[in-house]
Amino acid sequence: MTEPLRRACVIGHPVSQSRSPLVHGYWLKKYDIAGDYIRKDVAPDEIGAFIEGLRSGEAGFVGCNVTIPHKVAAFELADRPDALATALGAANTLWVRDGLVHASNTDAMGFSGNLDAEAPGWDKVEKAVILGAGGGARSIVEALVNRGIAEIHLINRTLARAEELAERFGPEVKAAGMDALSGAMEGAGLFVNSTSLGMKGGAVPEFDFSILARGALVTDIVYVPLETPILKQAREQGFATVDGLGMLLHQAVPGFEKWFGQRPEVDSALRAEILADLEVGA
DSSP states (O other): OOOOOOEEEEESSOOTTHHHHHHHHHHHHHHOOOOOEEEEEGGGGGGGHHHHHHHHSTTOOEEEEEEEOHHHHHHHOOSSHHHHHHHOOOOOOEETTTTEEEEOOOEEEEEHHHHHHHTTTTTTTTTEEEEESSSHHHHHHHHHTTTTTTTEEEOOOOOOHHHHHTTSSOEEEEEEEEGGHHHHHHHHHHHESSSSSGGGGGEEEEEEEEGGGGGGGGEEEEOSSOOOOOHOOOOTOOOOOOEEEEHHHHHHHHHHHHHHHHOOOOOHHHHHHHHHHHHHHH
């Protein structure tokens, strides 16, 4: 008998920019799985009804990825959020089991998985700096804390927002405003941009990366453009860099396994396919 078609999706508002269907579509084809993965635009006032439809089966999906602006609502509406989602107060991956909606957050795993693949040993540093304190920063702080980095500086234009995020974690996370950026960067072995600076050609201030530790790594969660202005500046100043595309690919692995029963591999062919699509859409 033919296996039933298992369907999953990514929800957001807007969601047309998401490359998740390309990622999951690649894996469905590679592993010859009877499945489908689509984009579904869900307005903020529709998220409750969508989650209920997911729970009841009426939506026709075995689960979904969640992107802006629904990550917090997805966590709050899920029946069984796991420890990762609870720690961050946000969910990016939902699946249905026994009539209940389960939730997790795989962004920290995606961040770490990307750096593990592209810059092994990246976490053997004492001090790290994260620029920004928005939704993207939550998972990065979680990843760095989990790897045991002793000193994490969270720098944000609005100090109160950085302080609120830092309070979720231990004393190793220190919040400060933009005026403290240079002091925080001095001697740091890792610099992470978690803001939208440089996305789609936006203006970016000049950064002096020379005050970082020798051999420091600079990375960015933005992947359009692939080499962001921040990464370009760091490279031109002699520092190793890692782009944000791998985070998208690695964070997708656990969801695919939950929905389709196969743990997929992030390989060079997948990366090449997404890169080709980014160039076409540029």
